[in-house]
Amino acid sequence: MTAPIKFYQTGTFTVGNRLLSPEQRSVQASPERNNSLNSGHRACQGCGEALGARYAVDAAMRATQGQLIAANATGCLEVFSTPYPETSWQLPWIHSLFGNAAAVGTGIAAAMKVKGRSNVRVIAQGGDGGTTDIGFGCLSGMFERNDDVLYICYDNEAYMNTGVQRSSATPAGARTATTMAVGAEPGAQFGQGKNLPLIAMAHEIPYVATATVADLRDLEAKVERAMGIHGARYLHILVPCPLGWGSASHDTIRLARLARESGLFPVFEAENGEVTSVTKIRHRVPVEEYLRPQKRFAHLFGPKGQIHMLERIQAQADRNIKRFGLLDLDAGDAQ
Amino acid sequence: MQKQIEGSRAVAEAVALCRPEVICAYPISPQTHIVEGLGELVKSGTLTPCEFINVESEFAAMSVAIGASAAGARSYTATASQGLLFMAEAIYNASGLGLPIVMTVANRAIGAPINIWNDHSDSMSQRDCGWIQLFAESNQEALDLHIQAFKLGEELSMPVMVCMDGFILTHAYERVDMPTQAEVDAFLPGYEPRQVLDPADPVSIGAMVGPEAFMEVRYLAHAKQTMALERIPQIAGEFAQRFGRNSGGLVRAYRCEHAETIVVALGSVLGTLKDTVDELYSDGLKVGVLGIHSFRPFPLAAVRAALQGAKRVVVLEKSFSVGLGGVVSTDVRLALSGLQLHGYTVVAGLGGRAITKASLARTLREAIADKLQPLTFMDLDWRIVNRQLEREAATRRSGPIAENLLRDIGAVASKVH
Numbered sequence: 149m150t151a152p153i154k155f156y157q158t159g160t161f162t163v164g165n166r167l168l169s170p171e172q173r174s175v176q177a178s179p180e181r182n183n184s185l186n187s188g189h190r191a192c193q194g195c196g197e198a199l200g201a202r203y204a205v206d207a208a209m210r211a212t213q214g215q216l217i218a219a220n221a222t223g224c225l226e227v228f229s230t231p232y233p234e235t236s237w238q239l240p241w242i243h244s245l246f247g248n249a250a251a252v253g254t255g256i257a258a259a260m261k262v263k264g265r266s267n268v269r270v271i272a273q274g275g276d277g278g279t280t281d282i283g284f285g286c287l288s289g290m291f292e293r294n295d296d297v298l299y300i301c302y303d304n305e306a307y308m309n310t311g312v313q314r315s316s317a318t319p320a321g322a323r324t325a326t327t328m329a330v331g332a333e334p335g336a337q338f339g340q341g342k343n344l345p346l347i348a349m350a351h352e353i354p355y356v357a358t359a360t361v362a363d364l365r366d367l368e369a370k371v372e373r374a375m376g377i378h379g380a381r382y383l384h385i386l387v388p389c390p391l392g393w394g395s396a397s398h399d400t401i402r403l404a405r406l407a408r409e410s411g412l413f414p415v416f417e418a419e420n421g422e423v424t425s426v427t428k429i430r431h432r433v434p435v436e437e438y439l440r441p442q443k444r445f446a447h448l449f450g451p452k453g454q455i456h457m458l459e460r461i462q463a464q465a466d467r468n469i470k471r472f473g474l475l476d477l478d479a480g481d482a483q
Numbered sequence: 484m485q486k487q488i489e490g491s492r493a494v495a496e497a498v499a500l501c502r503p504e505v506i507c508a509y510p511i512s513p514q515t516h517i518v519e520g521l522g523e524l525v526k527s528g529t530l531t532p533c534e535f536i537n538v539e540s541e542f543a544a545m546s547v548a549i550g551a552s553a554a555g556a557r558s559y560t561a562t563a564s565q566g567l568l569f570m571a572e573a574i575y576n577a578s579g580l581g582l583p584i585v586m587t588v589a590n591r592a593i594g595a596p597i598n599i600w601n602d603h604s605d606s607m608s609q610r611d612c613g614w615i616q617l618f619a620e621s622n623q624e625a626l627d628l629h630i631q632a633f634k635l636g637e638e639l640s641m642p643v644m645v646c647m648d649g650f651i652l653t654h655a656y657e658r659v660d661m662p663t664q665a666e667v668d669a670f671l672p673g674y675e676p677r678q679v680l681d682p683a684d685p686v687s688i689g690a691m692v693g694p695e696a697f698m699e700v701r702y703l704a705h706a707k708q709t710m711a712l713e714r715i716p717q718i719a720g721e722f723a724q725r726f727g728r729n730s731g732g733l734v735r736a737y738r739c740e741h742a743e744t745i746v747v748a749l750g751s752v753l754g755t756l757k758d759t760v761d762e763l764y765s766d767g768l769k770v771g772v773l774g775i776h777s778f779r780p781f782p783l784a785a786v787r788a789a790l791q792g793a794k795r796v797v798v799l800e801k802s803f804s805v806g807l808g809g810v811v812s813t814d815v816r817l818a819l820s821g822l823q824l825h826g827y828t829v830v831a832g833l834g835g836r837a838i839t840k841a842s843l844a845r846t847l848r849e850a851i852a853d854k855l856q857p858l859t860f861m862d863l864d865w866r867i868v869n870r871q872l873e874r875e876a877a878t879r880r881s882g883p884i885a886e887n888l889l890r891d892i893g894a895v896a897s898k899v900h
Binding site for chain 2: 214215216217219220226227230231232233235237238239240241242243244245247248251252253254255256257258259260261262263264268285286288289292293
């Protein structure tokens with residue numbers, strides 16, 4: 149600290165970077181940042197993935213002094229960043245296939261190791277479809293071998309690039325193009341979204357973390373932490389998608405925050421299979437507050453609403469809160 | 484150095500002499516002994532520096548090879564059959580990206596019905612994937628082709644499959660001449676990639692390409708294969724000069740000069756064919772053999788030049804395009820377009836059915852007499868085929884085909900005619 153600061157919002161860094169010591173300032177606060185995902189790309193207005201990727205990759209670039217290579221799965225991030233012959237990527241970057249980003253990352257890491265360039269680090273990244281569905285085998289293999297790759301999943305809870313179809317990360321109740329809001333039980337009726345952070349933890353890999361684009365400084369810190377560790381690491385970032393969620397472009401960060409504050413998206417870190425820290429809920433909200441602004445959940449409300457589904461989603465949030473200890477019991481805001 | 488070793492071991496040692504930097508291994512018969520051999524060489528420190536990666540699928544094997552190759556490492560893997568199909572998407576990706584990965588395909592049939600034995604269905608299914616496909620006749624040639632493959636692939640920035648018959652070659656113990664490290668080093672320079680993922684000079688690889696340039700990118704892959712038509716014989720020539728033996732090349736002719744009938748084939752069956760035509764020759768029958776050693780690029784001109792003096796051509800193939808007939812035959816016919824000669828396709832040896840000299844001699848004598856059907860399935864057991872057809876005509880719920888046939892055959896599920 150350069151000077152003692154009175155924090156009006158305790159536990160956050162929202163007081164402004166210039167009051168913080170340089171090592172505490174965000175990567176994006178620096179004019180020296182890399183701009184790894186440069187402007188000019190074709191992401192939609194309010195795209196959570198573009199925001200999350202820029203912060204994550206820039207943080208990884210700073211943590212590795214620019215010695216970074218990225219492998220990318222097919223998906224929105226790949227398509228909007230590289231409309232031929234242009235590219236937004238300001239780092240060595242390869243897109244191979246939809247389902248193999250983790251394995252391509254393994255190959256790059258192996259090449260760097262064999263060439264004696266272990267200082268060059270590797271990230272692999274994809275959306276939830278490329279991570280939880282089609283790329284799951286390669287990802288699990290990379291985890292199990294403990295290859296020196298940080299895999300980043302930008303989770304917007306459906307196949308947005310192909311037109312909003314259900315993925316195994318799609319939450320219950322959500323309308324997608326393949327879980328239509330019609331019939332007696334509209335929307336996705338099964339599951340709660342494949343919980344890949346917990347699956348990653350089951351591989352006992354050195355580091356697993358979740359983050360949202362509502363707390364970008366936390367995201368940066370987790371990337372930095374991940375790059376300080378060797379071996380397989382997994383970072384799961386919730387990135388709202390205005391197009392697929394049917395939400396306003398200006399609500400991306402608010403929705404990400406509500407996902408966390410409702411307990412639906414627990415934000416935590418884990419090392420070697422054990423949870424080491426959780427981000428506590430500051431102002432708990434019922435899930436309804438998170439769901440209502442999203443058209444993908446519109447069929448749950450109104451006269452023909454799906455009360456039982458709302459109760460089911462609330463129960464999932466309650467279970468997360470209990471399971472991860474998301475409420476600070478000392479603060480008096482427990483149930 | 485002369486060695487009496489298994490074909491897979493010979494390939495493993497030859498690949499090791501090429502100093503691969505990343506090897507991806509996933510087990511599938513009959514390829515497995517190759518990567519086992521390489522794994523041992525890496526783990527014992529004989530092959531170093533090299534990363535040997537046990538992957539979780541063939542799709543991952545090719546994907547790891549793609550990442551490693553794009554990062555500038557000489558990359559190798561091996562597979563067969565179902566494994567080749569499981570990695571198909573990544574196979575196209577590797578060639579589309581122009582990454583000079585070398586892969587052994589220990590040729591094996593594709594199920595269902597599941598079958599581990601040799602034919603060429605697997606690599607033929609990837610005929611159009613953009614990889615160079617070289618076919619080995621013997622263990623010595625398989626060994627030699629791998630050394631040539633790294634040189635060829637890296638020069639052109641194109642991936643190369645070295646196809647060798649599963650079990651017939653991979654599991655056969657034969658004498659091979661293993662080159663020294665110094666000899667291979669003198670023949671095969673270090674890998675200098677045309678494109679590489681390097682923080683010092685960042686590039687994007689694998690961008691989305693629309694109609695404005697996609698055809699051109701694909702054409703350039705074809706242009707590379709056209710260049711390979713020139714480089715394959717040159718590299719084989721250079722190899723012969725340094726190592727003192729002929730291996731590889733586009734095609735190799737045996738007794739074709741004054742032959743009235745020429746048999747075209749790929750792989751290890753060429754040896755049986757040569758023995759067979761030797762015997763036919765002593766009966767005054769002028770039969771030659773044309774071995775195709777480069778299937779992709781397909782040497783249209785060389786095939787035409789070798790066959791144009793003949794009266795009839797028999798394509799003997801261990802592959803089968805269901806609903807059409809031959810796979811290789813189609814290409815051979817293209818090479819012969821405009822020429823008037825009798826053409827026969829003989830599908831043989833599917834799923835490891837032994838191709839015997841006796842059957843070959845009988846089939847070739849029928850061809851010479853022009854009594855052969857244009858499409859012949861050599862040694863097909865018509866008895867069980869017809870029984871199944873009758874069964875299907877008689878009963879709607881006729882049951883699973885393969886199991887019916889096995890029941891008809893009885894206790895001996897596999898037999899040599």
